[in-house]
Amino acid sequence: MAPKSKDGDVVVAFSGKWISWAHTVVAYSAFLGALFTGLSLHYQKIVQNEYYGYPQEWFPSVSATIGDRYPERSVFQLFIAITSGPRFALVFLWYILTARPNSSLPKFVAGVGLFRTVTCGGWTYVTSTDDHGWHDIFMISYLIATVPWTLGCLALSPNKAKALRYRKIFAGCFFGTLVPLIYFFIQHKVHKVAGAYTIYAFFEWALVLFDVSFDAVTAIDFENFEIVVKDVKGLSRGNDSSSIAHAAREKEKYTAVGNVLDQKFTWSEALDAVADTYNGFVFWSTLTSLGLVVWYFPLWHMGLSGYEAFVMSSISPFLLGIGPLRSIVIRNIRLIHLLSLAGLLGYLVTSPALRLCIVGFGVSNSCLAWSATWYAERGSNKRLENRVFSWSLGLIASSIAKFAFFTNNPIWPIMHRPNGGWNNLGLVLAILAVLRSTRTVATTGGALETSGKAKGSSVLSSLGLAGLFFGMHTLLSDSSTMILWVWEGYPVRGPIAANGVLTITAMCVGLCMGHIYPEVVAMRTRYLVTAMGAFLVTVFSNWLGYLGALLLACFMMSLAPPFLSSAAHRNPGTTFGLAFLFYNFMVLAHVWTVAYAFVPGGPLLREHTDYIMTATVLLLGAGVVTSSEVGLPSKIRGRTRRSGRFGGAYHVYIVGLLELVAVSVAYLRFPTNDYVPYHKDDKLVTAAIWTVHFSLDNDMWSSEHRIRDVIKELEIDVMGLLETDTQRIIMGNRDTTQFLAEDLGMYVDFGPGPNKHTWGCALLSKFPILNSTHHLLPSPVGELAPAIHATIDAYGTLMDVFLFHSGQEEDPEDRRLQSEYLATLMHESPRPKILLSYLVTKPLEGNYNTYVGEKSGMKDIDPSDWDRWCEYILYKGLRRTGYARVSRSTITDTEIQLGKFQIGEAENDNERINEEQVPEGLRFPQLFRGEGVRGHRYHVFDEPRYFQ
Secondary structure (H helix, E strand, O other): OOOOOOOOOEEEEEEOHHHHHHHHHHHHHHHHHHHHHHHHHOHHHHOOOOOOOOOOOOOOOHHHHOOOOOOHHHHHHHHHHHHHHHHHHHHHHHHHHHOOOOOOHHHHHHHHHHHHHHHHHHHHHOOOOOOHHHHHHHHHHHHHHHHHHHHHHHHHOOOOHHHHHHHHHHHHHHHHHHHHHHHHHHHHHOOOOOOHHHHHHHHHHHHHHHHHHHHHOHHHHHHHOEEEEEOOOOOOOOOOOOHHHHHHHHHHHOOHHHHHHOOOOOHHHHHHHHHHHHHHHHHHHHHHHHHHHHHHHHHHHOOOOOHHHHHHHHHHHHHHHOHHHHHHHHHOHHHHHHHHHHHHOHHHOOOHHHHHHHHHHHHHHHHHHHHHHHHHHHHOHHHHHHHHHHHHHHHHHHHHHHHHOOOOOOOOOOOOHHHOOOHHHHHHHHHHHHHHHOOOOOOOOOOOOOOOOOOOOHHHHHHHHHHHHHHHHHHHOOOOHHHHHOOOOOOOOOOOHHHHHHHHHHHHHHHHHHHHOOOOOOHHHHHHHHHHHHHHHHHOOHHHHHHHHHHHHHHHHOOHHHHHHHHOOOOHHHHHHHHHHHHHHHHHHHHHOOOOOOOOOHHHHOOOHHHHHHHHHHHHHHHHHHHOHHHOOHHHHHHHHHOOOOOOOHHHHHHHHHHHHHHHHHHHHOOOOOOOOOOHHHOEEEEEEEEOHHHEOOOOOEOHHHHHHHHHHOOOOEEEEEOOOOOOHHHOOOOHHHHHHHHHOOEEEOOOOHHHOOOOEEEEEOOOEEEEEEEEEOOOOOOOEEEEEEEEEEOOEEEEEEEEEOOOOOOHHHHHHHHHHHHHHHHOOOOOEEEEEEOOOOOOOOOHHHHOEOOOOEEEOOOOOOOOOOEEEEEEOOEEEEEEEEOOOOOOOOOEEEEEEEOOOOOOOOOEEOHHHOOHHHOOOHHHOOOOEOOEOEOOOOOOEEEO
């Protein structure tokens, strides 16, 4: 007890632990008080959700409990207001306890603690009913701030083993609860499983309990504080220096995680880690954009154009095999990194050819710069591993950026301000990151090592790197790629795009495994699990296939540290040059599995993704053979063990932050499934077909926003899109339908996945898709013809929609077989139906008569329209009210065709009527008459056609 009268009389004195206890008790009272009040007064109302009520759902979620009902909401808000006092005191005492001279981390953690307190008040007092947007902003900000608060508290935890143990338990439980929480939310929201929301509610309540419990541990730390109120100013501080507690802390800090979190925090090293990671992000952003801008040219030339040679831009590390050049590059590494930023300048150029040249130059310098950086840092195990970690984190950051921007990277050269690009900001940050990151690169490592070099073959090492680069690029550069590999249509039986957060999580776990816990799972075991994952994702669909995808993502990322660390101790020209060369061969090979009709030797790889996956696994195996620990110099192995393998804690913090950003994006991107058609009062279905040319417009800009605008303005309820499969390296590993579906509010079926070797077809619908089946039609000679057969619920009536892309004009036998297959498929359906198709035939001739007539039972939307060749709309069992053709603008090379149909009405004849005779709700928009808008107008007939 402080003296009573040294500086004045003591008014009151009490232990600091009561601050923690007050915070804990009042916080729990807020939640539990609202829960008990709600259960007593409004039980059946608060367990009700949008799909089910009691008895299927029998326990309320946190949000339903503390939401808008009186008096539950008032009880919760009252106690939360009371909690704010102890909360601010708790953050203040924690800062006093942990503040150290020349350390900025305690100030940062205290700032985060204050921010969390404010945002908690935000989502408490601004409910989703008051303002859904601000409620979500406050909630997501609170969750994001939880990561640095938790990690910061662990890093600053005083010398009390008991407190540290409890913090680890509650932190682990908190973040571990997120996984089942997200799973059962998906079961409820997407699969609409009865009872899933109740289980989700239990995990949500557990999250609250663990969050409060984590802060309650401060009661142990604050026992050494005494809060004294005097009539004059004073401060009493305590410090636990017992040998037992100190010994426990010392023992703890030598564990792997303790070694990471126990390091002294400095803003300089933190900024270095952020800068390095952003440089890695720029590398992957530039590399993933190269294939995309190359693809533009064969796409518009309908064959090889010559520009494909730019794929080889990445083999520049061969220059490091020349001694004088290697020394020049390493001594001027900052300049090379700055030159690599040319890849971000492509958006400033309108000429597609010049843009490709700029991106190719950027990629060449980027590969050269990173290869030289790894080699130059080989003398310091810690620095080398930090560079490798940053480069790998760059891939994760790139994948998260694409996750947030619907599979487009906002700094790609196909992006600019009109279509959502963040190019200016990305470029400025890249320049700052390079200037920061290259301050500490070793510049005296130009000479090849003559002793202590890694054992084993440099060629095998390069093969392993090639497999690693290719696997990371083709499977992990977008979080939805492998999700679409295992997608099989409706009803949903596997992951959806929003589940990409699980892929990202697996990547983060694998990367940390490879750096922090390399001995937990032996490298050969990691390789075998990677191979098993590759087998599962290649052979199986739905959740089993996706389990393989997660294993592949996790354990492939864990191979990056040993592969690159080993390669850095070899001749960089041979190792990295050959690695990128073999990587390029794999890139071309995986494109040939679908583009076999346009390339020499293509038929050898036709429809053989399994060959490509097998080759990738074998390449990784070559890397495992030569990169295992026995192949490294003994001095490196010893240094590795003594250093705990990993250099700094900052990358772990970045992993946590990126993971929480990914979780937040997933939360925002979960589909609402509450979509409404444009003309529900008229029971009208507006259906359309459009070939969107892989969402790359005539000027090499990403066209999703322009496609979205015209679909919305034409008020299309069912949209068939062709040439949509862009989930390959050469197309940027994108998925146009994600943005369109979520922005327009439509259900989506991506169609046959990228491992089905088609150019893609996708179906968007304002109506629920009850069932969908994917078909690969007979194609003995030419390209595979994809089709979707979907059953939708249109105003309570089951209706079938067929979407189909036939083979090329050069393959008449393929097209004949396909017409017979599809005609039989349509004829077997007893429901009203619509065909949205790309048929490659003239009206009333050849295969047209198979698609239209008794064999299929289908009718042409307008038999008098003789000026057609590709796109057709057919129907049966519906009243056709209108037909229109809309010009493409500069988005693609094909027009939009639309048809309007009324549900529940009998078929009509081909008698046309004037628009004045058509009810307002059944008319096409006036916006597209005359000159139209943005290059879209009614053409061919110059106006829509209407039928009696």
